[in-house]
């Protein structure tokens with residue numbers, strides 16, 4: 076065992092922040108084990124272990140003014156304490172009678188918690204907790220309490236409530252964090268100079284107020300400061316990456332105007348104006364020596380693939396190779412199926428690559444990629460596996476780019492040899508423009524807003540569950556007419572297993588009610604071969620109905636599908652509803668999207684009305700941003716934005732902070748690219764920058 080050197084005067088206060096808690100704050104030796112359960116090992120981690128809400132117990136009410144079903148605080152005298160022993164399965168109960176000049180109340184605690192040892196008749200207490208009414212008498216249920224007059228962190232003030240894991244109590248964690256804060260807050264140095272934080276509180280003050288605000292008004296500026304730092308960390312990463320790339324070179328692949336025209340006219344349709352403009356922007360970038368980093372945004376079905384196809388063909392006809400990476404096997408196959416003949420017609424050979432191919436087949440393809448015989452590789456993330464070596468990679472395309480982590484995109488770009496390939500990332504997730512610029516600030520953006528001609532508008536209706544029998548009849552009628560339907564089961568964020576179970580249950584229910592229909596089910600708990608096979612059967616019209624969790628969201632193209640039924644639609648993000656709706660109306664048939672919802676909450680209704688009333692993904696995303704306001708993690712996850720802890724990119728105020736952080740990061744990195752003179756900023760960047768999420772397994 077390595078014995079730690081003793082703490083000495085020379086251990087700076089700063090360094091103490093990163094020692095194990097038990098060493099830095101000797102009085103929490105035993106508590107250290109408790110904090111470890113929360114993944115808190117050092118004082119610094121404790122300082123940033125933030126409450127997720129606050130209970131305002133600062134207002135002490137007379138007992139006579141207590142109301143039911145609210146958390147409240149009161150100052151009262153204990154008139155009696157009684158312990159009722161547990162009996163059978165009933166736990167022990169401790170009941171204290173409380174009184175003040177205005178009335179009386181009772182406080183009750185369940186289980187052997189030894190509260191009686193801290194209570195006796197005659198004590199003056201501040202009691203804080205949830206109140207219920209027992210007849211006409213208010214009762215505090217398992218409240219916190221402390222002697223009146225003594226300062227307490229649990230009662231009679233604004234009390235932080237922390238995320239916990241099993242076996243821990245708020246009281247215990249609050250006490251430990253308060254102790255660590257008390258001992259180490261002084262050591263916190265502000266990584267920002269005063270002029271850099273422009274009106275936001277200093278870091279130590281912000282941390283103090285984020286945990287133990289003295290006044291409700293302190294919380295928001297404190298959290299703003301912490302959100303700002305988190306956003307600054309992200310922006311520092313982006314600014315440094317930008318600076319590092321400034322030295323990189325990509326192959327220059329100039330494409331002549333008549334060559335571009337040749338490629339465009341090889342497509343089986345006339346491009347929309349937006350597609351043509353996007354292609355021009357991409358081809359312009361390819362002609363430059365700087366690596367292209369372009370995000371192509373366009374609604375579901377807007378025809379992004381055609382843009383990628385022209386770019387890939389141009390690159391290959393100039394003697395370079397291209398790769399297209401898609402997030403699922405079925406999507407990659409669909410791309411290969413659609414693109415290979417097109418590319419073939421232009422003299423370019425494309426091949427499909429995925430982990431599901433036989434080892435021999437994979438080896439053969441790897442060899443042909445390495446020799447340059449295969450010019451375009453289309454596949455899943457198998458294309459970034461180690462065995463894949465390109466001879467001359469000029470262009471990397473990532474479809475549904477938000478489904479990949481930063482490192483997977485980086486791995487794809489690293490497939491170039493001495494030159495960096497150009498990167499084209501496609502996404503149908505309509506990120507509001509302001510947001511995209513802030514978060515993907517280092518990417519150029521092309522946008523397709525126009526839909527290809529002849530697209531059927533999808534009729535969207537909102538219905539409640541009572542309408543389900545009629546909807547099922549409708550699905551059956553569509554099937555009889557040769558059409559197909561998607562049924563998407565309610566979104567379950569808690570676990571994929573629960574979502575899977577509800578998909579299976581819904582599929583059996585539908586099979587029982589509509590025995591004449593061929594019904595399949597896909598969800599994330601299935602083996603990918605089974606899921607892909609079922610999707611393929613649906614695509615081949617061998618199934619009438621596909622019951623699915625949100626796995627269908629990504630890109631599959633089934634022009635014969637005419638109904639999208641989404642159950643408990645209020646649980647989905649609007650962007651996601653819009654994406655799901657985009658799965659129908661892709662063929663010549665009139666199509667329907669039915670949003671099933673029993674929610675009567677007015678905001679939920681309004682959100683669904685937004686989807687019903689608009690076909691513009693960007694407008695829907697902006698509207699969702701307005702309606703939902705702050706702090707919706709779900710929205711962040713769905714949109715593929717980086718996971719942030721404090722900041723919410725759906726909060727317009729934080730979006731402003733993000734812009735400000737972007738400018739500051741730019742300035743800091745321009746002055747000192749390695750941030751060598753500002754180690755506190757490096758530590759901020761490394762502590763706060765969002766980690767890469769794990770991608771799907773191969």
Ligand code: ADP
Nearest residue numbers: 344345346347374375376377378379380381527
């Ligand atoms: P997405 O942007 O969702 O990836 P796709 O590229 O898959 O959309 O295109 C959707 C469908 O529209 C495809 O079947 C494609 O062939 C077709 N398409 C794309 N562009 C046009 C166009 N300009 N005119 C007609 N059909 C088009």
Ligand code: MG
Nearest residue numbers: 379380474630
């Ligand atoms: Mg697509």
